[in-house]
Amino acid sequence: MFRRRGGVARAVVLTALGAVLGATGACGSDAGPGQPSQVTIRFAWWGNPDRAEVTNRAVDMFEQKNPDIKVETSFAEFNAYFQKLATEIAGGAAPDVLQMDYRYVREYGDRNTLADLNDGASKVDTSGVTQQLLSGGTVNGKLYGIPPTQNTQVFSYDFAQWEQAGAAAPKEGWTWADLTASAQKVSDFTKKKVYGLGDFGGIEDWFEVYLRQQGKTLYTPEGKLGYTAADVEKWWQMTDAMRRSGASTPAEMTTKMDGSQQNDPVFQKKASSGFGYDSGFTPKTWELLGREFKLSPFPSDTGKLGQYAKPAMMFSIAQRSSHKEQAAKLINFLINDREAGKILGMSRGLPANAAVRDQVGATLTGPPQVGFQYEQTVGPKLEPAPPPPPKGAGTVKSTFQRVYDDVIFQRGTIAEAAQKFMTEAEKAISAG
Amino acid sequence: MAQQTLEPTVKVPGATRARGHAPYGERPAIAYLFLSPWVIGALLLTVGPMLASLYLSFTDYDLFTAPEWVGLGNYRDLFSDDERFLAAVWVTTRYVLISTPLKLAAALAVALLLNRASRAQGFYRSAFYAPSLLGASVAVALVWRVLFDADGVVDQALSFVGVHTGGWVSSPRYSLGVLIALSVWQFGAPMVIFLAGLKQIPAELYDAAAVDGAGWWRTLRSVTLPMLSPVIFFNLVLETIHAFQAFTAAFVVSGGRGGPVDSTLFYTLYLYLKGFTEFRMGYASAMAWVLVLVVAAVTAVLFRTARLWVFYSGER
Numbered sequence: 001m002f003r004r005r006g007g008v009a010r011a012v013v014l015t016a017l018g019a020v021l022g023a024t025g026a027c028g029s030d031a032g033p034g035q036p037s038q039v040t041i042r043f044a045w046w047g048n049p050d051r052a053e054v055t056n057r058a059v060d061m062f063e064q065k066n067p068d069i070k071v072e073t074s075f076a077e078f079n080a081y082f083q084k085l086a087t088e089i090a091g092g093a094a095p096d097v098l099q100m101d102y103r104y105v106r107e108y109g110d111r112n113t114l115a116d117l118n119d120g121a122s123k124v125d126t127s128g129v130t131q132q133l134l135s136g137g138t139v140n141g142k143l144y145g146i147p148p149t150q151n152t153q154v155f156s157y158d159f160a161q162w163e164q165a166g167a168a169a170p171k172e173g174w175t176w177a178d179l180t181a182s183a184q185k186v187s188d189f190t191k192k193k194v195y196g197l198g199d200f201g202g203i204e205d206w207f208e209v210y211l212r213q214q215g216k217t218l219y220t221p222e223g224k225l226g227y228t229a230a231d232v233e234k235w236w237q238m239t240d241a242m243r244r245s246g247a248s249t250p251a252e253m254t255t256k257m258d259g260s261q262q263n264d265p266v267f268q269k270k271a272s273s274g275f276g277y278d279s280g281f282t283p284k285t286w287e288l289l290g291r292e293f294k295l296s297p298f299p300s301d302t303g304k305l306g307q308y309a310k311p312a313m314m315f316s317i318a319q320r321s322s323h324k325e326q327a328a329k330l331i332n333f334l335i336n337d338r339e340a341g342k343i344l345g346m347s348r349g350l351p352a353n354a355a356v357r358d359q360v361g362a363t364l365t366g367p368p369q370v371g372f373q374y375e376q377t378v379g380p381k382l383e384p385a386p387p388p389p390p391k392g393a394g395t396v397k398s399t400f401q402r403v404y405d406d407v408i409f410q411r412g413t414i415a416e417a418a419q420k421f422m423t424e425a426e427k428a429i430s431a432g
Numbered sequence: 433m434a435q436q437t438l439e440p441t442v443k444v445p446g447a448t449r450a451r452g453h454a455p456y457g458e459r460p461a462i463a464y465l466f467l468s469p470w471v472i473g474a475l476l477l478t479v480g481p482m483l484a485s486l487y488l489s490f491t492d493y494d495l496f497t498a499p500e501w502v503g504l505g506n507y508r509d510l511f512s513d514d515e516r517f518l519a520a521v522w523v524t525t526r527y528v529l530i531s532t533p534l535k536l537a538a539a540l541a542v543a544l545l546l547n548r549a550s551r552a553q554g555f556y557r558s559a560f561y562a563p564s565l566l567g568a569s570v571a572v573a574l575v576w577r578v579l580f581d582a583d584g585v586v587d588q589a590l591s592f593v594g595v596h597t598g599g600w601v602s603s604p605r606y607s608l609g610v611l612i613a614l615s616v617w618q619f620g621a622p623m624v625i626f627l628a629g630l631k632q633i634p635a636e637l638y639d640a641a642a643v644d645g646a647g648w649w650r651t652l653r654s655v656t657l658p659m660l661s662p663v664i665f666f667n668l669v670l671e672t673i674h675a676f677q678a679f680t681a682a683f684v685v686s687g688g689r690g691g692p693v694d695s696t697l698f699y700t701l702y703l704y705l706k707g708f709t710e711f712r713m714g715y716a717s718a719m720a721w722v723l724v725l726v727v728a729a730v731t732a733v734l735f736r737t738a739r740l741w742v743f744y745s746g747e748r
Contacts, residue, residue: 090495111496252598255692
């Protein structure tokens with residue numbers, strides 16, 4: 001009896017001791033013994049491992065040039081990244097430097113969670129970036145995000161397979177019907193081992209281009225929805241027909257798409273073409289895809305392209321960061337440093353800094369060069385980007401994809417799904 | 433021995449006054465001292481946040497700016513203006529009703545098998561318990577997702593016999609079934625408790641039953657199950673509550689979305705989505721409190737019915 005109690009007491013003391021030691025251990029590593037002035041900042045972004053590889057190399061170079069700053073990096077795919085970011089910011093543990101999306105910048109900026117990058121310790125040199133791009137990160141006169149790059153929407157296809165299947169390649173002035181016909185040819189040719197097209201009906205970004213081709217917008221300048229249920233219905237009817245005929249991927253494949261390469265039918269060689277942004281090209285892209293792709297602008301029925309030069313993403317600094325100065329230094333380096341630009345290449349899109357862009361363009365080879373050339377050809381046709389979307393836009397985007405599952409799994413009619421989406425989208429916007 | 437070493441270190445104010453009862457008077461102080469890590473933890477990490485969430489459930493709170501009082505607005509919206517909420521309730525109800533009995537049946541069956549004296553018993557017990565140790569972990573859910581995915585092991589194996597689903601986890605018809613299977617597979621914890629319960633049943637009852645000529649089934653029904661009923665009840669309550677709170681598996685398997693077509697939208701997952709991706713923490717708090725009340729009500733009902741079928745051998 002006594003022995004047992006003694007044992008318990010000992011265990012408690014040991015546990016307590018362990019906890020105390022653990023705590024001091026943690027403090028020790030944070031301060032960096034021997035280098036009292038070293039500051040650790042955290043930098044997080046969304047993307048795939050190939051983007052991470054080049055980003056980490058650029059960060060390593062930054063650390064070499066700034067021995068007093070240590071950068072801890074982390075990344076996740078788009079959806080997971082924003083889920084985590086919301087939790088971290090709410091909990092006061094946001095990364096110092098974070099990658100922000102055009103769609104969320106107002107959401108976070110308006111709620112006073114991002115620092116103004118034009119003012120105070122968090123000021124960054126933006127002289128090399130065009131005003132046009134900077135306006136994408138400006139909300140109520142404050143610069144909450146600096147786009148390091150610009151991108152635009154792109155259609156990419158496995159040209160070798162298309163040629164084999166006898167599918168007509170995209171050309172100037174091609175239409176949505178042309179796309180359907182070509183995709184069908186590929187599916188038929190491979191006996192649906194590879195589908196002609198990844199089903200893109202649930203992705204609001206491509207719907208936006210379709211809207212703009214008809215002179216509409218995703219959001220009005222007042223921040224209301226710029227389209228009606230009829231527009232959504234028409235779009236989904238088109239994409240649903242592609243799925244039914246087997247031109248695009250079946251529901252079970254489509255529902256898994258989450259922005260990551262492992263769940264993308266194009267990367268899995270289950271689809272031979274798809275829509276995307278031209279901001280993910282790294283020297284490894286063809287290797288990851290297992291074949292080479294060609295790029296083309298979107299198809300259109302109206303003669304209007306509808307694509308625009310988008311801030312591919314932004315770098316922001318958390319309002320609660322206690323190392324704003326160092327965070328600004330890192331952003332400054334990533335945006336304006338030529339050496340960093342060389343390493344990063346096209347991994348986030350076309351560099352926003354004109355000087356870096358010209359220099360990068362001259363040195364590119366492989367997939368990044370294909371992306372760069374696409375930007376050069378399509379660039380003159382691009383429209384300016386719309387203002388940052390209203391609060392709740394992130395929820396609208398995810399709702400669009402979720403309700404599209406109702407369409408592909410045939411729960412109710414397409415008109416019902418479109419109406420359901422509109423109701424939820426309007427609620428999300430007004431709640432924001 | 434322990435007393436001797438502890439006594440001099442603890443000085444209780446007023447201990448001299450109660451000298452006659454000193455050994456007893458000091459013990460509560462020591463007890464509280466040793467309890468304090470738990471008490472502090474419970475107050476700061478459980479009771480405090482619970483009260484905060486109760487308050488937040490009556491507010492409109494977006495995580496970043498100050499909460500705004502809206503009275504019962506969140507609760508009203510939940511029941512009148514949210515189809516997804518109803519979907520989440522339906523998914524969770526089905527999960528609780530199906531996975532809990534299956535899991536308990538599996539646990540009891542394996543416990544009965546393991547209860548026979550055997551040299552390898554220790555090995556089997558550990559082997560069957562292992563999945564529960566890994567239970568709540570993300571890694572297992574990930575493995576499960578890969579197994580049941582299109583071209584996964586399960587899909588390929590079943591393709592041989594002509595069953596092709598195109599991926600179990602990405603089909604709204606089967607995805608919940610995959611999660612139920614995962615839960616049933618993790619029957620180790622109730623199994624160990626059942627095993628302990630089985631060991632407590634006096635051997636003379638079995639001897640008497642054998643003398644009376646009772647077969648295996650008769651013995652099970654008339655001796656084992658009644659004698660085990662308190663343990664069954666305990667496991668039932670615990671597993672029901674766990675099932676209501678299920679989150680990790682659904683989050684991982686559905687990629688944090690509860691899809692396809694909300695077929696794996698567990699209550700807690702929807703709560704999380706509302707709070708952390710739509711920034712409606714007040715609403716999410718209201719959902720949490722509805723869940724607390726429902727779980728409390730279900731537990732109360734279970735305790736009521738317990739009188740009808742739980743047999744305590746000490747009772748007269």
